[in-house]
Amino acid sequence: MKPRSLMFTLYGEYIQYYGGEIWVGSLIQLMNRFGVSESSVRGAILRMVQNHLLRVRKIGNKSYYSVTEQGGRRVEDGVKRVYAAPSPLWDGKWRILMYSFPEEKRELRNEIRKELSWTGFGMISNSTWVSPNPLEDQVRQMIKNYHIEDYTMLFSSATVVSHSNQYVIDKGWDLQHISDEYDRFIQQYEPKFDELREKALNNSLTDEECFIERTQIVHEYRKFLFQDPGFPRDLLPENWSGTKARELFWNIHQLISIPAVRFFESIFEHAPDQEIDPERNKAINPFKEVYV
Template structure:
C-alpha cells in the first residue's frame, strides 16, 4: 500500500486492500475489543460501530444471526432491545486464538515435538477428515495422512478438540525430542514438506506492505483521532489474525532468516501499543450494554503482546 498523504486516506485504502467479510470482521471486533470488556453489546450500538467499516444495518443483523447459529454469540432480549453476548463455546475459541494472536515476541522451544497418530479404523472417515482439518488450524503439519506433528502446539486447545470430537481415546498423542545427531538440513526439509512456509512468507510480506505506511503516518501525528485509531486497530488485527491462524508459529530455529512473520508481529505490537488508548476511548463511547456503557477492560487485556500500559495504574498514580 502506498504511503497516504493524509491519515484520512488510511481507512479507505485498507478496507479495499484487506477486503474484510462482515461476519469475520464482527468476530474480530468481539474477540479483540468487546470480549475484554465483558463480551456483551447492544445490537443497535454494534450496528453503529460497524458502520465505520461501511457495513450496512442489514448486513450486520444477518451476520450476527449467523454467528448465533454457529454458537459464537447468544441473544438476550430486554424490552425491545437485543443484546448479544459471547457464548461459552465462543469464549473458548476466542481464548485459544488470544494465546496465539497476542503472544509475546520471544517464544522459547525445548526442541520437543508433539506427535499425533490417528488410527485408520478406530475413527470414521468423516471425523478423521474433520480432525485433520481442525488440527491444521491449530498449526499441525502432516508428516503422513495418519501422523501429524507440531514443535510447540497449544496443548489445551488440542485436548479440547479431541474431547469435542470424541476421539481422545482413539488417537495417540506423544512427545518426541529431536536427536541433534541428525542433520539440520533434513529437519528444514521436513518443515517445508509439512507447512507452506513460502506462502506464509508472502502473506506476511503483504501485511507489512499494508501496515508499515500506517505506522509511519500515525507515528508522525501529535494527536491521534480515536475513531481512526479504532478502525485501524480492528483492520490490523483482522488482517494479522487471518494470516496468523494459518501460521504454525514454528520456533525461530526452524524458520528462514529474517522471517517476515516476526517482523509482522513486532509491527502489530508496536502499532497496537501506539493506538490502544484512543481506540479504547472510542470503543467505550460507542458501545452500550444492558447496564449502560462498557465496563473497564479486564486485566488479561493488558498482558497482550507481553504487556500494555494499564490506564488504571496511570490514574492511580495521579
C-alpha cells in the same frame, strides 16, 4: 471484511473486556464503520447462534449477545496467539496426532483438519499432523469437545528416525510462502505507520480513525494465525520476516490504542443489569506482560 471474522476481532479486542456482552445496536454501529450493512450483521449473528458461537439474552425489546463457551475458546486462543511472544527455544519434542474417521464422519474429519490448522499443526500425511509446540492440553481438549477419543491418538516424540527435523518442517509447512505474506503485510503497513505517526504528531488523528485502523490491522494480522504455526525461534529461518511484521504490528497498535478504545466506549452499550469493570488497560494493551 467478512462479518463473522470481524465479530471475532471485535469480541477479542474490545467486548470481552467490557463484560463480554453487547447490545446488537452497538454491534451494528461498530461494524458499519467497516462497510458491513445491518442486514449482513444480523445474518452473521443468526448463523453464529445456530453454530453455537454466540448466545442471545433479551431484555425488553433489546437483544444482547455474548460468545458461548465454544466461541469464547476461539476468541481467547486468537487473542493469546496474536499478542503472546513466541518461545525462544524448542523443547525438542514433536506432538503427533493421528486419526482414522469412517466415511460417514467425513464432515467431522474436515472440521478437525480446520481446528488443527488453526492451532498451528502441519499435515505430513493424510491422517498425521505434527507440531513442535507444547499443545498437548489444547489437543486433548479438542478431542474431548468433539467426542473423537475412539478415532484419534496423540503422541509426543523427541526423535524422527528416518528423516531430519528440517524435512518434517518442509513437509508440513510452506515457510517461504508465509514469509512472502509477511513481506506483503510489511509493505502495506510501513507507509501506514509513517502516516499515522505524522498525524499523531500533528494532533490530527480522530478517535474513530484510530478505532478503524486498530481493528483493521488486528483483523489483517489475525489471518497469519491460519498460516504461521508459531514455531519457536530456533526453528525459524534466519531473518524471518514474521519478526519484523510483528514489531510493525505492535508499534501501530501502541500508537492508536487509547483513542481507539475511547471511540469503542462511545458506541458500546451493555445490558442495564450488568455491572461493568472494563479493565481498560487490558482493552488498550492486552497481554502486554508477555509481549516482547
